[in-house]
Every structure is written in structure tokens, then in C-alpha cells.
Amino acid sequence: MNPIYLDHAATTPMDPEVTKEMLPIFEVYGNPSSIHSFGRKARQLLDQSRRIAASSIHANEKDIVFTSGGTEADNIAMIGTAHANQHKGKHIITTVIEHHATLHTAEYLEKQGFKVTYLPVEENGQIELESFKAALTDETILVSIMAVNNETGVIQPIQEIADIVKDHQAYFHTDAVQAYGLLDLNVNEISIDLLSVSSHKINGPKGIGFLYIREGVLVEALQHGGQQERKRRPGTENVAGIIGFAKAIQIAQQKREERINTYQAYKQSFVETLEQEAINFFVNGEWEKTIPSTINISFPGTNVESLLTNFDLAGIAASSGSACTAGSVEPSHVLSAMYGSENERTTNSIRFSFGLANNQDQIIEAAKRVASIVKRLVK
Amino acid sequence: MIYLDNSATTKPYPEVVESFRQVSEKYYGNPSSVHSFGTEAEKLLRMAKQQAASLLHVHEDEIVFTSGGTEGNNTAIKGIALAHQNRGKHIITTQIEHPSVLEACTALERLGFDVTYLPVNKQGIVSVEDVKNAITKDTILISIMHVNNELGTIQPIKEVGAIAKQHPKLFFHVDHVQGFGKVSIPLHDSGIDLCTISGHKIHGLKGTGLLYIKRNTTIFPLMHGGDQEMGYRSGTENLAGIVSLVKAIRLYFDHANTRTNHVKRLNEKLRACLSEINGLVINTPDHDYVDHILNFSLPGFKPEVVIHALGEKEIYISTKSACSSKQPDESVVLAACGLDKAITKSGLRVSLAYDNCEEDIEAFCEALKMIRNQLSEVMG
Ligand SMILES: Cc1ncc(COP(=O)(O)O)c(C=O)c1O
Ligand SMILES: Cc1ncc(COP(=O)(O)O)c(C=O)c1O
Numbered sequence: 100m101n102p103i104y105l106d107h108a109a110t111t112p113m114d115p116e117v118t119k120e121m122l123p124i125f126e127v128y129g130n131p132s133s134i135h136s137f138g139r140k141a142r143q144l145l146d147q148s149r150r151i152a153a154s155s156i157h158a159n160e161k162d163i164v165f166t167s168g169g170t171e172a173d174n175i176a177m178i179g180t181a182h183a184n185q186h187k188g189k190h191i192i193t194t195v196i197e198h199h200a201t202l203h204t205a206e207y208l209e210k211q212g213f214k215v216t217y218l219p220v221e222e223n224g225q226i227e228l229e230s231f232k233a234a235l236t237d238e239t240i241l242v243s244i245m246a247v248n249n250e251t252g253v254i255q256p257i258q259e260i261a262d263i264v265k266d267h268q269a270y271f272h273t274d275a276v277q278a279y280g281l282l283d284l285n286v287n288e289i290s291i292d293l294l295s296v297s298s299h300k301i302n303g304p305k306g307i308g309f310l311y312i313r314e315g316v317l318v319e320a321l322q323h324g325g326q327q328e329r330k331r332r333p334g335t336e337n338v339a340g341i342i343g344f345a346k347a348i349q350i351a352q353q354k355r356e357e358r359i360n361t362y363q364a365y366k367q368s369f370v371e372t373l374e375q376e377a378i379n380f381f382v383n384g385e386w387e388k389t390i391p392s393t394i395n396i397s398f399p400g401t402n403v404e405s406l407l408t409n410f411d412l413a414g415i416a417a418s419s420g421s422a423c424t425a426g427s428v429e430p431s432h433v434l435s436a437m438y439g440s441e442n443e444r445t446t447n448s449i450r451f452s453f454g455l456a457n458n459q460d461q462i463i464e465a466a467k468r469v470a471s472i473v474k475r476l477v478k
Numbered sequence: 479m480i481y482l483d484n485s486a487t488t489k490p491y492p493e494v495v496e497s498f499r500q501v502s503e504k505y506y507g508n509p510s511s512v513h514s515f516g517t518e519a520e521k522l523l524r525m526a527k528q529q530a531a532s533l534l535h536v537h538e539d540e541i542v543f544t545s546g547g548t549e550g551n552n553t554a555i556k557g558i559a560l561a562h563q564n565r566g567k568h569i570i571t572t573q574i575e576h577p578s579v580l581e582a583c584t585a586l587e588r589l590g591f592d593v594t595y596l597p598v599n600k601q602g603i604v605s606v607e608d609v610k611n612a613i614t615k616d617t618i619l620i621s622i623m624h625v626n627n628e629l630g631t632i633q634p635i636k637e638v639g640a641i642a643k644q645h646p647k648l649f650f651h652v653d654h655v656q657g658f659g660k661v662s663i664p665l666h667d668s669g670i671d672l673c674t675i676s677g678h679k680i681h682g683l684k685g686t687g688l689l690y691i692k693r694n695t696t697i698f699p700l701m702h703g704g705d706q707e708m709g710y711r712s713g714t715e716n717l718a719g720i721v722s723l724v725k726a727i728r729l730y731f732d733h734a735n736t737r738t739n740h741v742k743r744l745n746e747k748l749r750a751c752l753s754e755i756n757g758l759v760i761n762t763p764d765h766d767y768v769d770h771i772l773n774f775s776l777p778g779f780k781p782e783v784v785i786h787a788l789g790e791k792e793i794y795i796s797t798k799s800a801c802s803s804k805q806p807d808e809s810v811v812l813a814a815c816g817l818d819k820a821i822t823k824s825g826l827r828v829s830l831a832y833d834n835c836e837e838d839i840e841a842f843c844e845a846l847k848m849i850r851n852q853l854s855e856v857m858g
Contacts, residue, residue: 110508324577
């Protein structure tokens with residue numbers, strides 16, 4: 100059966116336009132740090148890409164630091180600001196639903212003597228602003244809250260969070276890896292101090308990302324060495340990767356409205372088809388508060404493992420959204436946070452995420468295949 | 479264009495670009511995903527790792543793919559230091575290391591580590607005796623590069639490895655970025671615990687590299703997250719980059735014999751041509767060097783001016799390492815060799831690759847002679 104890829108939140112296929120942009124760059128292979136003109140040519144391409152990345156979030160180009168991906172961006176944002184600002188206090192606020200790049204980094208910082216508050220979320224998947232406000236103390240130096248959750252697609256109220264943090268000494272970092280490209284992220288209007296983005300989630304190459312660091316924010320580098328990225332991220336720049344990333348950014352900017360509408364329509368028809376097939380299911384998280392490309396669905400009477408195995412056999416590539424170890428799928432930490440760890444949604448939910456590899460027919464076909472498997476499993 | 483700056487970076491092999499393209503197109507799944515897109519990507523990742531391991535004659539679980547040499551060096555040095563600081567806080571390195579080693583060490587000094595930066599002799603080589611004598615009961619790490627990026631000198635890695643073996647409590651890291659594929663060191667049973675390799679110096683892609691970590695070596699990861707690469711290196715794997723890196727290693731090894739002879743001839747020709755230029759001093763010694771790198775000085779001439787003039791003829795060489803090119807005037811490496819200011823402030827580096835030819839060398843030497851004469855006239 101021809102496979103249908105519904106796991107764009109895990110990673111996306113590279114846009115052919117991006118490949119086309121990258122291939123000639125391997126001929127301009129100079130080192131951007133070289134002082135000769137062949138190096139400067141590479142430097143120009145790099146600068147151009149930096150301007151594209153910056154303008155996508157209305158930032159200054161010198162505030163963009165290219166990294167090896169979202170994980171590195173999150174690590175620099177958190178470890179870098181924690182270490183550089185510990186004289187102001189040692190308290191950090193994050194949420195229980197963050198990606199492991201944030202959660203594991205927060206746990207590491209706890210071992211380093213930082214105190215971390217992990218905010219819970221409501222049943223709709225969002226944090227509660229009053230408890231957030233209450234968690235802020237004079238000791239708080241960093242607030243790290245993701246813009247969109249990778250399992251549920253639920254959007255956090257980052258504008259409100261930013262407004263609260265604005266008058267506080269703490270910096271506001273948002274992991275925008277899942278939000279970028281579909282949400283409007285304007286760092287002039289929303290007072291975000293640090294923002295992480297990953298290229299492979301927006302049809303760019305893997306191994307590239309960027310961290311926005313607002314001018315004046317104190318950050319220690321994670322790596323040391325050359326002068327690259329203003330010393331905030333040394334190492335010979337992955338020029339072709341950065342240029343591919345910039346192309347993916349440009350396309351995402353141009354097609355933002357179109358993609359929002361398309362993916363919203365996919366999501367709608369996916370759910371409608373499931374309804375027509377008359378199977379029992381619940382959408383996790385509040386529909387209006389989720390990003391168009393992602394939907395997380397609970398199928399009562401089933402479990403994640405057999406769902407995923409059967410989906411895969413039927414050519415449906417979806418995911419549980421949680422880490423899988425040696426074939427056994429652990430209950431989702433995100434759904435546990437929303438519904439309680441005893442709730443069966445934590446073990447019978449699947450994330451479907453739409454994107455470039457899809458078309459309308461596929462979505463309906465996929466929903467039909469899903470429905471027939473679910474019917475078989477709950478019998 | 480005549481590109482003689484191959485120690486800064488190299489032109490990717492066409493086959494490397496092709497495998498990058500193919501993997502990007504056909505294997506876009508995330509290796510951590512359990513569906514077929516993911517398992518196929520995971521299979522390819524395993525194969526790449528097996529192949530890298532067999533090329534390096536090490537175990538599969540000793541290979542960690544990274545984003546390059548800088549990350550490899552930082553991971554190795556900070557990773558060992560942070561994981562083993564309870565045993566001692568002393569690190570030994572040399573004064574001529576790449577900034578990614580030197581600055582990782584200075585960062586550790588700020589955290590309370592004690593670092594010995596060993597000097598080198600006039601030829602730019604560290605003394606094995608000095609290494610031995612620097613070891614104390616607090617030493618947890620020795621980090622020495624195999625081939626120096628500015629001079630091309632080869633460090634006595636085998637001998638240091640033998641010493642390291644006698645001190646089972648300390649770790650030995652080798653920055654092999656410039657030496658990999660040019661001078662061989664067996665990793666297995668060498669006393670080496672960690673070894674850094676970078677893709678773009680061997681006609682692979684920028685942003686790719688690997689770190690060899692010997693079995694049973696605990697290091698503290700630089701990045702936290704999804705625990706990819708056995709927890710040593712979190713972050714979604716750059717699969718296309720990884721496969722292209724292994725391709726580059728294989729090709730670089732395959733071409734070793736023909737390349738070695740070819741580059742040796744180019745080096746001889748280069749040395750002969752340069753020795754005809756008035757006032758030019760060759761800094762790379764005539765023993766313990768690699769043929770790919772030749773460092774020389776034109777005392778009295780600003781290196782940037784020479785490079786600019788050569789650049790106008792589309793001939794590209796460099797001053798010091800590209801990474802530290804923004805530091806003012808003096809070469810730290812040449813200074814560490816105890817050379818005169820006139821020499822250390824006028825250093826130039828030619829670095830060769832398989833795709834250079836004898837005509838490149840001739841054209842470069844001709845151009846350099848002419849530029850030297852023109853500049854002398856200007857300077858009167
Ligand atoms: C929300 C979120 N943050 C961070 C990451 C990590 O990004 P990368 O895979 O580029 O390291 C991911 C994806 O894996 C993610 O979904
Ligand atoms: C000796 C040495 N070590 C490390 C590096 C850093 O490698 P990368 O540019 O891949 O970060 C370089 C090159 O710049 C080098 O010459």
C-alpha cells in the first residue's frame with residue numbers, strides 16, 4: 100500500500116526548491132572566515148541568509164545565531180542564560196510539557212544548583228497565567244515556555260506570557276520549533292528575548308537551526324573556539340545548510356497563509372472522515388488553540404503500540420509523539436499533564452501531522468485506513 | 479581559480495554532494511520514528527555508523543556523529559573534564575592547538591580547572607618528555623593535535639599515547655582534524671580515548687564530523703535532549719550529512735596512495751620554487767611535517783596585502799587558520815615556536831589537495847614573485 104506520511108512534526112521532507120538552492124552552493128565552498136575573496140563570497144551568502152532569518156521574525160540580523168538544530172538552540176538559550184545571569188538569581192520557570200531538549204536541559208541545570216519550577220497545564224493544553232504569575236519570584240532569571248507543543252499542537256499564550264515577563268528581570272525564551280512558519284512570530288510586538296527554530300521542521304535540511312538572542316541579553320556560549328557567530332556558536336559555518344534553511348524560510352513566509360488554509364482543511368477533512376466512518380474518538384487539546392498542521396487523537400479501547408504497528412502496516416506514518424524505547428511506548432508526559440496520568444488517553448492517542456508530503460486525497464484515504472484499523476481493534 | 483587554502487576547507491567530492499542529495503530526497507524520515515520512514519532512516523544511520531567504524535577499525539558504538547571539528551573538540555574536552563572532575567582538575571595541552579581546543583580549555587580554567595599549555599620547539603613540535611613531566615596525580619586529560627593547522631607539523635601522538643596508556647586514570651584526546659587521512663594512527667590500542675574528525679577538511683560537507691569515543695569512556699554531553707547518538711549528542715540526526723561524511727572518508731581513504739604521491743610532488747615543487755624568492759623564509763620544518771601544508775614568511779610584507787594581491791589573480795592562500803584570522807597580526811603558532819616578530823607577523827600558508835596540479839604551483843610562485851617585486855618597489 101502506498102505510504103502516507105503524517106508525521107511532519109517529527110521531521111519534514113526537504114522542499115525540492117531547497118535542494119535546488121543548495122546544490123550550487125557546494126561550488127562556492129570557501130570558508131566564510133577566510134580573508135580572500137573566495138571566502139568572502141561564502142560570507143556574503145551567509146549574511147544574506149542571516150537577513151532572511153532575521154526578517155522572518157522582525158529581528159536584527161546580528162541577533163540571529165545559526166546552530167546545528169533546535170536542540171542546540173534550546174541548550175544555548177537555557178544553559179547560556181542561566182550561567183551568565185546566576186548572579187541575579189537561580190530560579191527558572193518552564194512547563195511540564197516541553198520537548199526533551201528543554202526538559203532535560205532544565206534537569207541538568209537543577210543538578211547545577213538552579214531551582215526549576217515546572218508549570219502544569221490545563222485540560223486544554225495551555226498553562227494557566229495566574230499560576231505562572233505566582234511562580235515568578237525575585238530570583239527568577241529565565242522563563243522557557245514553548246510556543247507550540249510538539250505532541251498536541253496546542254499553542255501557548257506567548258503574547259500574554261511575554262507581557263508578564265516584560266517588566267521582570269527574567270528573560271523569556273520560547274521554543275518555537277513547532278510554531279515557526281505557521282504562527283506569526285514578531286519579536287518587536289511580542290517581547291521574546293530568545294527564540295529557537297529548527298530547519299528540518301520547515302522542509303529545510305537537517306542539522307541546522309537558529310537561536311534569536313535579543314540585543315543585550317547575557318548569554319554564555321556552550322562551545323568555544325573560533326570567531327564564528329560572534330563567538331556565540333563557533334565552528335566553520337555549514338554554509339550550504341544555512342542557505343537551504345534560508346530558502347525554506349523564504350518559502351514558508353511566502354506560503355504561510357496558503358499553508359495555514361491547506362493544513363486546516365486537511366485537519367478538518369481528516370476528522371470529518373473519521374466521523375463519517377462512525378468510530379469513537381476524541382481530539383486532545385482545544386481545537387481552536389491548536390496549530391493547523393497537528394492533531395492529536397485519542398481512540399478509546401485501543402493502545403498506542405497496536406495502533407502504530409497496524410498503521411505502519413497499512414502505510415500510515417504517524418506517531419505517539421512520545422519517546423519510544425525498544426518498541427515499548429511510554430505514556431505521553433504531555434497528555435498525562437493535561438488529563439492526569441491515569442487517564443487512558445495517555446496510552447491510546449496518536450499524533451497526526453500534515454505537510455508538504457500530503458494532498459487532500461491522501462488525507463481522506465489515510466483517515467479511512469485509520470478508521471478501519473480502529474474498528475478492527477476495538478471489536 | 480587556483481585554490482591553495484585546503485586546510486581552511488576543501489571542495490566537496492561530487493559523489494559526496496550526490497549522496498547528500500539522494501539521502502535528503504529519499505530518506506527524510508526521523509531515525510527516532512517507529513514507522514517505516516523512520517526505520518528506514520534508522521537502518522541507513524546504522525549502516526553509516528558500521529561503515530565508519532570499519533573504516534576506522536573501531537567499534538560501532540565508539541562513533542558519535544557531530545556537527546564538525548569544533549563540536550568534537552568541545553564535547554571531548556568539556557565532556558571529560560565535567561564527568562571526571564572528582565578525580566582531579568588538571569588538563570595538559572599545547573600552545574599551538576586550534577582555538578576550539580585552547581578556548582575550551584580557558585573556559586574550563588574559569589570553572590576552576592588547571593591547564594598546562596606546553597611549549598613547542600622551534601620546529602613547532604611538542605616534547606614527549608615535557609608531556610611526561612607535566613602529568614600529576616590530578617591530571618585527567620591530555621589533548622594534543624596530530625597535525626598543526628598552520629605549520630603542518632606532526633606531533634608525537636604515538637609516543638604520547640604510550641605514556642597515556644601507563645596512566646589508566648587519565649584520558650587522551652587527539653584533534654585529528656588536519657591529520658585525518660594524511661597521517662595514520664591506529665585508534666585501537668593506541669592509548670587514544672577520544673579523537674576528533676571534521677568532514678569539510680577531507681572533501682566532505684561543512685557541518686559534519688565525528689568524534690571517536692573509546693568504549694567505557696564516560697563523558698558529559700554538551701547538549702541535552704532526545705538522547706540521540708547514545709546520549710552523547712542530542713538532536714535530530716543530520717542523516718544526509720552523516721552518510722555524506724562516511725562517503726567522504728571512504729573516498730579519501732581510497733585515494734590515499736595516489737594522493738599522497740601527488741601532493742608530495744607538489745610540495746617538493748613548491749619548496750623549490752619558494753626557495754628562489756628573495757628573503758622568503760620557510761617555517762614548516764623539513765621533518766615531521768605533512769605535505770599538504772607549507773608555511774612561510776615574507777618578512778616586511780603584510781600578509782593581508784599579499785593575500786589580497788594574489789586574490790586579484792584568483793589565487794587563494796591564507797595567513798593563519800581561518801578561525802583566528804580576525805585576531806590582530808601575529809600568528810600565535812609561529813610565536814609559540816619562538817620565531818622573530820618579523821617572521822611571526824608575516825606568515826603565509828599554502829595548503830594543498832588532490833585536485834591541485836603542478837601548473838597551480840607554478841602560477842602561484844610566479845604571481846608571488848611578481849607581487850613581491852611590485853610591493854618592494856612601492857615600499858621603496
Ligand atoms: C518543540 C521542539 N523543540 C525542539 C526540538 C529539537 O529540534 P532538533 O530536532 O532540530 O534538534 C523539536 C524536534 O525534535 C521539537 O519538536
Ligand atoms: C586543527 C583543527 N581543529 C579543529 C578545527 C575546527 O573544525 P570545524 O571547522 O569543523 O569546526 C579546525 C578547522 O577549522 C582545525 O584546523
